[in-house]
Amino acid sequence: MIALGLGSNIISNNTTREDNIANAIRRLSEQPNISIDKVSSLYETEPVGLKDQPSFLNAVIAIATDLPPVELLDVCLRIEREMGRVREVRWGPRNIDIDLLLYHSIEIAVATLELPHPRMPDRKFVLIPLAEVAGNSIVYRGKTVQELLKVTSDDSQVSLHGNIKVSWQAKAIG
Numbered sequence: 001m002i003a004l005g006l007g008s009n010i011i012s013n014n015t016t017r018e019d020n021i022a023n024a025i026r027r028l029s030e031q032p033n034i035s036i037d038k039v040s041s042l043y044e045t046e047p048v049g050l051k052d053q054p055s056f057l058n059a060v061i062a063i064a065t066d067l068p069p070v071e072l073l074d075v076c077l078r079i080e081r082e083m084g085r086v087r088e089v090r091w092g093p094r095n096i097d098i099d100l101l102l103y104h105s106i107e108i109a110v111a112t113l114e115l116p117h118p119r120m121p122d123r124k125f126v127l128i129p130l131a132e133v134a135g136n137s138i139v140y141r142g143k144t145v146q147e148l149l150k151v152t153s154d155d156s157q158v159s160l161h162g163n164i165k166v167s168w169q170a171k172a173i174g
């Protein structure tokens, strides 16, 4: 499975956090080499890391792509830029954040790309939506999402916010 995490906690240009997440999914679905397989619900999540910032909306999607991991990251970073990403502080507020969570069982650890995402086990805002799209798959170092949730150190609040209003066309890849 290839999974991406999406987050938004500030609004810009008259958009809502919901619009920002839906817009990012639509832009990803419009890439010729990316097909959206599954989209989780939206969750309202308490900020983790830097606590003094507005609460986030988070979601996770599963995609199919023939882009290798580094090129997929480039697409995500380009979409963040095209959406006028506002971000000044590490772990601070942003209108859109697109993280690569996992790319099948590939492990990479270079400065610009770490897979699986190393902070996944400590983030309920990732694990809870990921549970919706990953089922019982192994997602992190031999563990399923359910196993990670049982032992996570994260005690932040995550609550269901609703469905993402976005439609997309699945396409054949490769």
Ligand SMILES: Nc1ncnc2c1ncn2[C@@H]1O[C@H](COP(=O)(O)OP(=O)(O)OP(=O)(O)O)[C@@H](O)[C@H]1O
Pocket: 073, 077, 087, 089, 090, 091, 092, 097, 098, 099, 100, 101, 111, 112, 113, 114, 115, 116, 117, 118, 119
């Ligand atoms: N799995 C990954 N997904 C996305 N970016 C990654 C990943 N691994 C490393 N990076 C690098 O991290 C850089 C900064 O990413 P970003 O601004 O989203 O960090 P952050 O959201 O503040 O913190 P975090 O990495 O904890 O989510 C990116 O430019 C990218 O090169």
Ligand SMILES: Nc1nc2c(c(=O)[nH]1)N=C(CO)CN2
Pocket: 006, 007, 008, 045, 046, 047, 048, 049, 050, 056, 058, 090, 091, 092, 097, 125
């Ligand atoms: N709840 C929540 N907290 C965060 C988030 C996020 O997406 N959701 N992203 C962060 C930087 O990656 C830091 N903290």
